[in-house]
Amino acid sequence: MKHTQSLPEPSAEALRHSEKLVAMIRQEIFRNQGSISFRRYMEMALYEPLLGYYVTGTYKIGAAGDFITAPEISPLFSQCIASQTAEVIKTYKKGGGWVLELGAGSGTMAADILLELERQKALPERYLILDLSPDLVQRQRQTIAKHAAHLLHLVEWISQLPEDFNGIVIANEVLDAMPIEIFTQHEDKVYQHHIIWEEDQLREQLQIADSDFQKTVQRLQIPFEATPYTSEFNPNLPGWFETLGKSLQSGMILLIDYGYPRREYYLPERNKGTLICHYQHLVNEAPLFYPGLQDITASVDFTGVAEAADKAGFCVAGFTSQAAFLANAGLEDFFMRALENNPEDQYKLAQQVRTLSLPSEMGERFKVIALSKSLDVSLSGFSSLDQRYRL
Numbered sequence: 607m608k609h610t611q612s613l614p615e616p617s618a619e620a621l622r623h624s625e626k627l628v629a630m631i632r633q634e635i636f637r638n639q640g641s642i643s644f645r646r647y648m649e650m651a652l653y654e655p656l657l658g659y660y661v662t663g664t665y666k667i668g669a670a671g672d673f674i675t676a677p678e679i680s681p682l683f684s685q686c687i688a689s690q691t692a693e694v695i696k697t698y699k700k701g702g703g704w705v706l707e708l709g710a711g712s713g714t715m716a717a718d719i720l721l722e723l724e725r726q727k728a729l730p731e732r733y734l735i736l737d738l739s740p741d742l743v744q745r746q747r748q749t750i751a752k753h754a755a756h757l758l759h760l761v762e763w764i765s766q767l768p769e770d771f772n773g774i775v776i777a778n779e780v781l782d783a784m785p786i787e788i789f790t791q792h793e794d795k796v797y798q799h800h801i802i803w804e805e806d807q808l809r810e811q812l813q814i815a816d817s818d819f820q821k822t823v824q825r826l827q828i829p830f831e832a833t834p835y836t837s838e839f840n841p842n843l844p845g846w847f848e849t850l851g852k853s854l855q856s857g858m859i860l861l862i863d864y865g866y867p868r869r870e871y872y873l874p875e876r877n878k879g880t881l882i883c884h885y886q887h888l889v890n891e892a893p894l895f896y897p898g899l900q901d902i903t904a905s906v907d908f909t910g911v912a913e914a915a916d917k918a919g920f921c922v923a924g925f926t927s928q929a930a931f932l933a934n935a936g937l938e939d940f941f942m943r944a945l946e947n948n949p950e951d952q953y954k955l956a957q958q959v960r961t962l963s964l965p966s967e968m969g970e971r972f973k974v975i976a977l978s979k980s981l982d983v984s985l986s987g988f989s990s991l992d993q994r995y996r997l
């Protein structure tokens with residue numbers, strides 16, 4: 607993946623699409639006395655009905671898209687997630703435990719998990735999918751119909767969380783797609799990043815933060831050895847976990863994403879934050895470029911995740927790197943099985959394992975956190991190298 611600030615020119619149609627979204631954002635700015643928070647900007651750029659990056663057909667997954675996620679790299683990843691899912695599902699009597707996948711992308715992970723759960727005789731009564739994007743729901747249905755047609759009847763798409771259920775919630779790379787606030791600390795002052803409309807374009811503007819925003823930044827306890835210091839936080843986490851906590855009566859939440867424990871997140875040398883954008887496999891740091899056409903994302907503060915989950919009644923049941931988690935969850939066995947079935951794929955399979963596990967690839971940058979509620983099951987994914995102490 608390349609880092610760049612000069613992006614390829616979008617097609618005329620894509621440009622028109624982005625211009626429509628810019629017009630909506632401009633209206634929103636005018637409605638709000640001339641500025642909106644970065645969080646609101648990101649929310650519109652990614653999720654504005656009919657126009658946001660994830661909501662329309664713009665979001666392109668896989669080798670030809672804007673970026674590639676672990677389930678798209680290899681079914682081995684989803685098979686490991688499935689064996690953890692099976693450990694939870696088997697603790698419930700027949701039909702008692704459901705799976706809920708949040709932000710299911712192309713549906714590849716859902717299809718591969720269902721197939722593996724079937725092999726392990728641990729199919730849930732229902733496999734629910736909640737996604738914000740109607741376009742993706744269509745794609746998910748097609749993917750599951752193509753790869754696991756006989757299990758499609760178990761899958762149900764929902765637009766809000768069930769009133770109550772027991773089982774497991776899975777989300778791969780969903781937290782990093784949540785809208786964030788950006789702040790800058792400079793000479794003892796905290797500024798909140800806003801978006802304004804100036805000289806016929808969207809621009810970023812720093813405004814002195816109000817006291818609630820300042821308190822949130824203070825709670826992060828950043829040493830601020832380097833100033834100006836710019837970074838971000840996810841203000842949606844407490845509400846998100848509270849809602850999940852009301853819905854999930856007992857079970858586990860398994861989240862996989864890139865990020866760090868807080869102490870490593872807000873390091874002095876990371877003084878420009880972690881926000882990045884993906885556009886056709888080019889990484890850039892210009893979130894105001896082509897809203898609606900590119901992904902905007904930030905690393906996850908896993909300490910923040912643990913705190914918000916704890917407040918909502920969950921316990922941190924495990925935290926480790928993706929590499930350790932996959933190794934513990936049976937990656938080698940799944941690799942050997944795939945190899946036996948398709949010996950000619952040896953090179954391809956070995957390459958997939960390397961991408962998922964090597965520290966220089968996804969192995970260390972991605973983490974897995976498990977959050978449990980009223981359920982006493984230890985997941986084998988954390989059986990060695992459980993790093994909760996780092997949170």
Ligand SMILES: C[S@@+](CC[C@H](N)C(=O)[O-])C[C@H]1O[C@@H](n2cnc3c(N)ncnc32)[C@H](O)[C@@H]1O
Nearest residue numbers: 660675708709710711737738739778779780783
């Ligand atoms: C980066 S994609 C990851 C897709 C997929 N999980 C994968 O690994 O390929 C982020 C997904 O999260 C969804 N999403 C973002 N916020 C969400 C939320 N609050 N609830 C449910 N889905 C959400 C998006 O619509 C999108 O499908």
